[in-house]
Amino acid sequence: MSISNESKNLEPNKGGIETRQVANTKMIDFETFHDKSHFWGRLTLWSVIILTLMVPAYLSFVLGYHPGWNVILAGFTAYASIVALVWAIEPISYYPVLGVSGTYIAFLTGNIGNMCLPCASVAQSVVGAEPGTKKGELTATLAIATASLVNIIILIFVILGGSYLISLMPDSVVDTFRFVLPAIFGGVIAQFAIRKPIWGVVGIAFGLFVNIGPVPRALQTFLCILGTVVVCMLLEKIKGQKGEV
Secondary structure (H helix, E strand, O other): OEOOOOOEEEEEOOOOOEEEEEOOOOEOOHHHHHHHHHHHHHHHHHHHHHHHHHHHHHHHHOOOOOOOHHHHHHHHHHHHHHHHHHHHHHHHHHHHHHHHHHHHHHHHHOOHHHHHHHHHHHHHHHHOOOOOOHHHHHHHHHHHHHHHHHHHHHHHHHHHHHHHHHHHOOHHHHHHHHHHHHHHHHHHHHHHHHHOHHHHHHHHHHHHHHHHOOOOHHHHHHHHHHHHHHHHHHHHHHHHHHHHO
């Protein structure tokens, strides 16, 4: 990882033509990059949390629309009982692919499972970067940042006219929207299956198991990702040991 602070001096040469000379180039190591990622990541996330809480706080304590703490706690408990486990599982299971900087951006922008993670995975596959490496993290970060910017631009138009356009669509078309997320994950599996067909078989097998088997919904994504990664790593290890014999 390098960041260039270049002060370029334009000096005429003997023939009267100006030449550029790079005076200073500042290099930073990956540890410094992570330190900066932690600083700006925590700052932006806490800023968003505070700004998000300001709206209900204003409605509750300034305008007098507070519903009561019993209602708030009941709603929070009902919601947490479904997704509380995911709050701990997602950062752990997604981190190997996203890296430090990618994790901050992904959890700030949202749409991790259906946008950030697939974009990072596909980008890493295209450039040949392994998840968990420096190249893999930088690739994931750039992919997530680009996807987030595109998503924001599209959302501007969707928010302004999306509801109207959907109201004009027939029900048969609207019903197909539920297949968007499976299609995205299918594309990710295909990227890996082309390179290693056995990986695709393992991924599909775990996908069928967590959806058909008696697996709690909160654990489905975690078990599918963890199981696929562990089995594929074991297969590669066994393959490597056989190759050494």
